Amino acid sequence: MVLPAARTRDEAYLYLDLTPCPTCGSAETEWRHALAQVDGELVTAYDGTCQGCEAEREYLFELPAREHAGGVPNFGGPEPSALLDPGQWLDVADQLMSAVDPDKAGEMAVFAAAAVAEVLKFLPPGVDTVPAERFWSAAGRQVYDRQPGRFRRDRLQVVLDSYSGVS
Incomplete structure (x- = not known):
């Protein structure tokens, strides 16, 4: 398959x-x-x-329709992932930042920020919350069901800004 x-x-x-x-x-x-x-x-x-x-x-x-050049990490272009849903991306960010060795906080925050940026790609234009139907995996749906408010644009932006500021 x-x-x-x-x-x-x-x-x-x-x-x-x-x-x-x-x-x-x-x-x-x-x-x-x-x-x-x-x-x-x-x-x-x-x-x-x-x-x-x-x-x-x-x-x-x-194969992707086009290659996506970028920094590290390079998860993709402007379109949302077809492999990982927004709950999975936010869970990755949570895991990275919850078990951070203080000496690697900056490196982990870069990856966590990139994961949160991926969640934001699931927001349709003019919509302030990631729609429930965008969560297709059991793991992602579980993250969403626990705290659906975490998928609001304003909250995601605060988390992204916070992780982007870690050095």
Whole structure:
């Protein structure tokens, strides 16, 4: 099965990190990356061996319509992710900032800010809250259901500004 496009390699690796092995539940896998063909179409392939149970894992992603150049991290362009929903992105930011080693706070804040910026991409123009239908994963929906108010534009902007100011 071919998954939606990974806009960048950083987004693909984050998706893989958040997708545990279906056999043992471990997320630890050394991934290899290459182009492949499926039904005559080029796709991006990631494969590796699960470090927990040694199962072979493979994920295929559509190629993005265009490459997205950017800094680090580079999760994608102006369009919202088709791989991770807004709840998953906010959860990534929360996890990064909740277990921060003080010596790495600035580095983690850069990644957390980028994750929050991804959440903002799910806001339709003129709408102040990420619509409930934009949450498609169980994990993302759980984050939304716990505190739907966290997905308001003004609150997301405050969090983004706060993380962007950490050095």
